[in-house]
Amino acid sequence: MSTPTTFRVALRGNAILTSPRFNKGTGFTLKERKEFGLTSRLPSRVNTLDEQCARAWDQLQSRETPIRKNSFLQSMKEQNWVLYYTLLLRHLRDLIPIIYTPTEADAIANYSHLFRRSEGMYLSFPDMDTMEEDFLEQTKGRDIDLVVCSDAEAILGIGDQGVGGIGIATAKSVIYTLIGGIDPSKALSVTLDVGTNNEDLLNDHLYVGWPEKRVRGEAYDKFIDKFVQLVRKYFPHSLLHFEDFGVTNAERLLELYRDHHSCFNDDIQGTGAVTLAAVMAAIGVTKSKLVDQRFIIYGAGSAGLGITRQLRDGIVTADSISPAEANKKFYLIDKFGLIKQSLGESKIRQDLSDFVRPDDEWDGVPTNDKGEITLLEVVKKIKPTVLIGCSTHAGGFTKEVVQAMADGCDRPIILPLSNPSRLVEVDPKDANEWTGGKALLATGSPFPPAKMPNGKDYVIAECNNALIYPGLGLGAILSKSRTISDEMIIAGARRLASLSPALTDPDNALLPDFGDSPAVNFEVAIAVAEQAISEGSAGVDWKKEEVREKAKEKQWEPIYGEYVYDKDGET
Numbered sequence: 001m002s003t004p005t006t007f008r009v010a011l012r013g014n015a016i017l018t019s020p021r022f023n024k025g026t027g028f029t030l031k032e033r034k035e036f037g038l039t040s041r042l043p044s045r046v047n048t049l050d051e052q053c054a055r056a057w058d059q060l061q062s063r064e065t066p067i068r069k070n071s072f073l074q075s076m077k078e079q080n081w082v083l084y085y086t087l088l089l090r091h092l093r094d095l096i097p098i099i100y101t102p103t104e105a106d107a108i109a110n111y112s113h114l115f116r117r118s119e120g121m122y123l124s125f126p127d128m129d130t131m132e133e134d135f136l137e138q139t140k141g142r143d144i145d146l147v148v149c150s151d152a153e154a155i156l157g158i159g160d161q162g163v164g165g166i167g168i169a170t171a172k173s174v175i176y177t178l179i180g181g182i183d184p185s186k187a188l189s190v191t192l193d194v195g196t197n198n199e200d201l202l203n204d205h206l207y208v209g210w211p212e213k214r215v216r217g218e219a220y221d222k223f224i225d226k227f228v229q230l231v232r233k234y235f236p237h238s239l240l241h242f243e244d245f246g247v248t249n250a251e252r253l254l255e256l257y258r259d260h261h262s263c264f265n266d267d268i269q270g271t272g273a274v275t276l277a278a279v280m281a282a283i284g285v286t287k288s289k290l291v292d293q294r295f296i297i298y299g300a301g302s303a304g305l306g307i308t309r310q311l312r313d314g315i316v317t318a319d320s321i322s323p324a325e326a327n328k329k330f331y332l333i334d335k336f337g338l339i340k341q342s343l344g345e346s347k348i349r350q351d352l353s354d355f356v357r358p359d360d361e362w363d364g365v366p367t368n369d370k371g372e373i374t375l376l377e378v379v380k381k382i383k384p385t386v387l388i389g390c391s392t393h394a395g396g397f398t399k400e401v402v403q404a405m406a407d408g409c410d411r412p413i414i415l416p417l418s419n420p421s422r423l424v425e426v427d428p429k430d431a432n433e434w435t436g437g438k439a440l441l442a443t444g445s446p447f448p449p450a451k452m453p454n455g456k457d458y459v460i461a462e463c464n465n466a467l468i469y470p471g472l473g474l475g476a477i478l479s480k481s482r483t484i485s486d487e488m489i490i491a492g493a494r495r496l497a498s499l500s501p502a503l504t505d506p507d508n509a510l511l512p513d514f515g516d517s518p519a520v521n522f523e524v525a526i527a528v529a530e531q532a533i534s535e536g537s538a539g540v541d542w543k544k545e546e547v548r549e550k551a552k553e554k555q556w557e558p559i560y561g562e563y564v565y566d567k568d569g570e571t
C-alpha cells in the first residue's frame with residue numbers, strides 16, 4: 001500500500017477544509033487543528049473515520065430516491081475523498097448503482113438542472129485556441145496517471161448529453177479509484193464539449209454547456225487531436241481512457257492513437273473483455289468450446305463491434321482457427337436487421353466489413369415489410385448458442401425470440417447488456433422464466449436474482465465493463481506500458497473468467513460479484529502487467545514475479561494520514 005502515513009501540506013484554515021483531498025472534517029486531530037488553524041473552525045469533538053462513516057450512512061439513508069442519494073454522494077466527494085471512498089467501499093454493492101449505472105444516467109440527463117459545482121476539466125470548442133493554457137492551469141505540477149475523457153455523444157444508452165458527459169468521465173474515474181486503487185489526485189476527468197445535437201438541451205435556457213450543434217469533420221478532429229497531443233506531451237506515461245464517444249468516432253480515434261500512446265476505449269475494449277470473460281465462464285458450464293458457439297450480436301455500435309472482435313480474437317487464441325474462419329461464427333443485427341451484403345455501403349459501416357453475411361445464405365428466409373431479416377428469423381435459422389444485446393432497444397429480446405433460442409440449444413447464453421436498466425433487451429427474470437431456468441444470464445446493469453424452477457435463486461451477474469476496466473487500466477498504468485495490446489486485454493479477460501463463481505457451481509453467477517471487484521480487478525491488473533512485460537511494451541524493468549508486490553505498494557487506499565504543515569508542501 002503506497003498511501004503515505006505522513007503528508008506535508010501547505011494549505012491552512014478554510015483552504016484545507018475545502019480541499020477534498022486533504023479535508024478530514026471532524027477527523028482532524030487536536031494537534032492538526034492547532035497547526036492548521038482549525039480549532040475555531042470545527043466543533044470540539046474529534047471523530048474517528050468509523051464514526052464519520054456511520055453519520056454519513058445515516059444521512060444518506062434519509063435521502064429517499066436514488067438520484068437524491070447520488071447528489072448527496074456527489075457533494076460528499078467534493079468535501080472529503082477519504083470519507084467518500086471509505087463509505088463506498090464499505091457498501092460497494094449498495095452504492096455502485098447509485099454512483100454509476102443506472103442512477104448516474106439520470107444525474108447526467110439532468111446535469112444542468114442539478115448543477116451546483118463544477119468538477120473535472122471542461123474543454124470547450126470555442127476555447128480551442130487557449131486549450132494548452134487551460135489544460136496547464138489545472139494540471140501544472142500534478143502527476144497524472146489517468147485521463148478519462150468523453151465527448152458525450154453516446155452516453156450509456158441515453159445518447160447525446162452534451163456537457164453532462166462530464167458525469168460519465170467522473171463516474172468512471174471514481175470506479176478506477178474504488179476498484180482499481182488509482183490515486184484520485186492522479187486522475188483527470190475531462191469533458192470535450194464540442195456542442196450537442198440534443199434539441200432538448202439546446203432549447204433549455206439552463207443548459208450549462210456550449211449551446212451549439214456538434215462540430216464535425218476536420219474541425220472536430222483538430223480539436224480532439226489538440227487535446228490528445230497535450231496529454232501525450234505533459235503526461236506521456238498516463239493512460240488515456242475514451243468513454244461514450246459516438247459510433248462514427250469511437251473506433252476511428254482508438255485506431256488513430258493506440259500505437260502512439262497508452263489508449264483505451266472502454267465501450268469497445270472494456271465491454272469486449274468483460275463479455276469474453278462471461279462467455280468463457282458460460283461455456284465452462286455448458287462444457288463446450290468457444291469455437292463451437294454461434295453468436296448473435298444485437299446492436300452493432302461501439303459495444304457490439306468491440307464485443308464481436310474480442311470474442312473473435314478469443315476464439316482464434318483459444319481454438320487456433322484463422323480469424324477469417326472465426327468471423328463466420330457471428331451474425332450482427334442492427335436497425336436495418338441482419339447485416340448482410342445487399343444492405344450496401346450506406347447502411348454498413350466500414351469497420352463491420354469482416355462480419356457481413358452473404359445474401360445467398362438467406363435465400364428463402366422471410367423478411368419484414370421493409371425487406372429486413374429480423375432477429376427472430378436469424379434465431380430460427382442459425383440456432384444461436386449466444387445472444388448478446390447492446391442495442392439500447394428495450395425489450396428487443398421478446399418471448400418469441402427467447403423461446404425460439406431455447407428450442408435450438410440446451411443452455412442458451414443470453415446477455416442483454418444495454419444500460420441503464422430500463423433499456424435492457426430482456427428482463428432477466430423473464431428470460432429465466434421463458435426458458436424454464438435454462439438460460440445462462442448476465443446483464444449490463446444490476447438486477448435482482450431470478451427464481452429457478454427448483455426454488456433456488458439464480459444470481460444475475462453484472463456483465464459491465466466496470467468489472468474489468470479498472471484492472472486493465474491499473475495493469476497498464478503499473479507497467480507504464482506504451483500501448484494496450486489486444487493480448488494484454490485477452491490476458492485480463494482470461495484472468496477474470498478464471499475467477500467466475502460458475503466454474504465451481506454451474507448454478508452460480510457467471511461473473512464475480514461487484515462486492516468482490518477490488519480483489520478481482522487486482523488479479524486482472526497483475527495479468528495485464530505481466531503480459532505487458534512479456535511482450536516488451538512495459539516501461540518498467542520489473543520481472544514478472546515482482547509485479548504483485550509492486551502493485552500492492554502502488555495502490556491508493558482511503559485512509560487519513562498524519563498532516564504536518566509545510567509552506568512548501570502539497571496543495
Ligand SMILES: NC(=O)c1ccc[n+]([C@@H]2O[C@H](COP(=O)([O-])OP(=O)(O)OC[C@H]3O[C@@H](n4cnc5c(N)ncnc54)[C@H](O)[C@@H]3O)[C@@H](O)[C@H]2O)c1
Pocket residue numbers: 154155156157158244246247266267271274298299300301302303304333334335389390391392393396417418419420423443444445463464465466
Ligand atoms: N454492459 C456494458 O458494459 C456496456 C458497455 C458499453 C455499452 N453498453 C450499452 O450498450 C448499448 C449500446 O452502447 P454503444 O456504446 O455501443 O452505443 P452505439 O450507439 O455505438 O450503438 C448502439 C447500436 O445499436 C443500434 N440499434 C439501435 N436500435 C436498434 C434496434 N432496434 N435493433 C438493433 N440495433 C439497434 C444502433 O444503430 C447502434 O449501431 C448502450 O445501452 C450501452 O449502455 C453496455
Ligand SMILES: O=C(O)C[C@H](O)C(=O)O
Pocket residue numbers: 100101155156157244266267418419444464465466
Ligand atoms: O457505463 C456503463 O455502465 C457501461 C458502459 O460503459 C456503457 O456505456 O453503458
Ligand SMILES: [Mn+2]
Pocket residue numbers: 156243244266267
Ligand atoms: Mn460507456
